[in-house]
Amino acid sequence: MKKILLLAGTRPEAIKLAPLVHELRQRDWCEVYLCAAAQHRKMLDEALKVFDLVPDIDLDLMMPNQSLCQIASRLFEHLPAVLREVEPACVIVQGDTTTAAIGGLCAFYEKIAVAHVEAGLRTQNLFSPFPEEVNRRTLSTLTSWHFAPTERARQNLLREGVSNARIHITGNTAIDALLSVMQYVHSVPTELMPPPGKKLILVTGHRRENWADGLRELCLGLLELATQRDDVHIVYPVHPNPRVREVVYSLLQDKPNIILTDPVSYVDFISLLSESYFVITDSGGVQEEAPALCKPVLVTRESTERPEALESGCAKLVGTDRYQLLKVAGELLDNRQAYHKMVKMESPFGDGRASERIASALEQEIL
Numbered sequence: 600m601k602k603i604l605l606l607a608g609t610r611p612e613a614i615k616l617a618p619l620v621h622e623l624r625q626r627d628w629c630e631v632y633l634c635a636a637a638q639h640r641k642m643l644d645e646a647l648k649v650f651d652l653v654p655d656i657d658l659d660l661m662m663p664n665q666s667l668c669q670i671a672s673r674l675f676e677h678l679p680a681v682l683r684e685v686e687p688a689c690v691i692v693q694g695d696t697t698t699a700a701i702g703g704l705c706a707f708y709e710k711i712a713v714a715h716v717e718a719g720l721r722t723q724n725l726f727s728p729f730p731e732e733v734n735r736r737t738l739s740t741l742t743s744w745h746f747a748p749t750e751r752a753r754q755n756l757l758r759e760g761v762s763n764a765r766i767h768i769t770g771n772t773a774i775d776a777l778l779s780v781m782q783y784v785h786s787v788p789t790e791l792m793p794p795p796g797k798k799l800i801l802v803t804g805h806r807r808e809n810w811a812d813g814l815r816e817l818c819l820g821l822l823e824l825a826t827q828r829d830d831v832h833i834v835y836p837v838h839p840n841p842r843v844r845e846v847v848y849s850l851l852q853d854k855p856n857i858i859l860t861d862p863v864s865y866v867d868f869i870s871l872l873s874e875s876y877f878v879i880t881d882s883g884g885v886q887e888e889a890p891a892l893c894k895p896v897l898v899t900r901e902s903t904e905r906p907e908a909l910e911s912g913c914a915k916l917v918g919t920d921r922y923q924l925l926k927v928a929g930e931l932l933d934n935r936q937a938y939h940k941m942v943k944m945e946s947p948f949g950d951g952r953a954s955e956r957i958a959s960a961l962e963q964e965i966l
Contacts, residue, residue, distance in 0.1 A: 600630045601965050604687040606678075608638030608660075608670075608698025610646045611884045614865060616693050617650035618775035619716065622954040628962055632685055636678070636698040637661045638670050642839070642862060649780065649865045656681055664841065667697055667730060674701040682709045688965050689714050692738065693772075695731035695883075695904075700738055707741040714961060716772060718745035719752030720883075720904035727902045728883075729808045735904075744964055746957050748948060749907050769956040770949020773887040777869065778951040784870045791858060791871065793832030798876035798932065800824075800831055804847075804899060805838035806881045813919035814843065817879075817899050818850040820921030824928055825856035831932070833857045834871060877931055877938075879924070886914055887948045895941035897927055907947035912940065 605620055607613045616633075623631045635654035637643055640661040647653065658681070660673040674697070682690070682705060690706035692699040693716040703713045715738050725732050736759075739745065745761060747753045748771035756766055786792075793799045804817045825833055837847050837859055851857050863871065869888070872878060877895040878885060886905045889896045896914035908914035917924045931938045 601628060601688040602632065602685055603629045603689050603691060603961070604632045604634055604682070604685055605691040605693075606634045606636060606698060606702040607643065607647075607654075607693070608636035608702075609696050610639060610642040610865075612693045612696060612698065613643050613646035613650070613652075614776045614884070615716065615772045616691070617647070617652055618772050618779060618954040619691070619957055620652060621650070622958045623961075626958055626962065628966060632656060632687065634658065634678075634681060636670075636674060636702065638696060638698045646865055650776075656685075670697050671701045674698065675705065678702060678705045679709060682706060682711060687711060689743070689961065691716060693717055695720070695728070695734045695738075697730070697734065700734035703738045703741055712743040712965075713738070713741055714744045714746065714957075715739070715742040716746045716957060717748055718742065719747040719749075719754075719756040719766070721752075721755045722902040722904045724902055727808050727900065728806055728904070731883075732904070744960065746953075746960070748953070751907055767956065767960045769960070770951075770953035771887050772953045772957070773884055774891050774946070774949040774951045775954045776865075777888050777891055780866055780869060783866050784873055785866070787870055787874045788867065791834050791860065792874075797830055797832040797856075799871070799874055800833045800928070801871050801875040801878045801880075802833060802835040803838075803878075803880045803882050803885055804835075805840060805843050806900065809881055809899070809919060810842050810846075813881075813899070814846045815850070816919045816921045817881075817924070818847055820924040820928075821857060821879075822851060822854060823921065824925055825854060827925075828932070829856070831856055834860065834875075836860050836862050836868065836871075838862065877928075877941075879928070887946075890914065890944065890946035891948065893942050895931060895938065897924065897931075899924065905948075911944045911947045913942075913944040913946065915941075 634656040691714045890913040
């Protein structure tokens with residue numbers, strides 16, 4: 600039996616690693632340890648609960664108003680002892696968080712193989728997304744096995760000198776997670792349901808590079824959209840970070856056609872996404888989930904590490920200018936041909952079997 604340790608610190612990591620945890624636990628060649636860094640305590644716990652997972656190890660590192668350096672420092676302080684105690688054959692990290700980057704570096708320092716789920720995504724801009732682009736590049740230099748979701752991600756790694764033999768194209772585990780909860784998706788809670796004749800527009804916005812002008816522009820654009828039109832019902836689950844909430848609530852609280860709410864559970868979010876007309880987001884995961892549900896995506900960022908969504912036509916990059924957001928949103932609301940063109944595009948992010956492919960590849964690599 601080989602020991603495998605999976606490390607999760609945030610809600611997206613929990614969602615995208617959960618299907619892999621369950622898949623590996625069905626295999627008879629490995630013993631699985633789920634380690635919670637708790638970079639985001641409450642949101643991580645809620646996501647794990649959806650997938651009926653309890654951490655085997657809980658570092659419980661989150662502190663109020665923590666900086667990136669502080670969470671990194673605490674990971675460096677506490678994770679190596681866990682690795683030395685468990686002695687895993689492999690540490691699996693996911694995506695682009697501080698937990699993933701520092702977790703991979705800690706494993707490397709202990710001379711433990713690192714497997715990177717969702718490897719190879721790039722924007723080629725160190726500050727967009729920030730700090731995620733650097734986290735991904737850091738991980739790629741020390742990873743033993745790269746699980747790339749798409750061919751484009753594989754090509755990014757090859758250009759950086761990664762051996763093709765160490766790259767496996769698997770699809771994205773976000774689709775595995777999404778499909779696994781669809782049986783639990785329910786109607787939108789009454790307080791969030793749009794009135795008759797109104798279209799539900801789902802919004803998320805929280806990325807660090809947008810904390811200043813970008814987030815303000817998003818809110819001003821939403822305010823103008825809600826003011827100009829009586830056919831929209833905007834629902835915005837607001838990230839708990841105080842810097843995000845301060846801007847959003849100061850501009851959008853108690854405005855007609857706009858509902859601000861605390862973050863909802865993963866199942867509730869997918870329910871909202873399923874009922875939405877389209878989604879406005881700066882989230883990476885939502886760029887993957889929405890196309891799988893045939894929902895157009897307006898990406899409020901200057902660049903995206905998921906250009907496959909743009910190329911397939913199911914997403915549009917609108918940047919952080921409120922007028923561009925209003926223009927594209929208006930087109931989707933008024934031009935049914937433009938809307939249905941985005942709806943009919945096939946999702947480029949996989950078929951829901953990524954976890955199965957990753958587990959099989961790991962078995963071949965480790966045994």
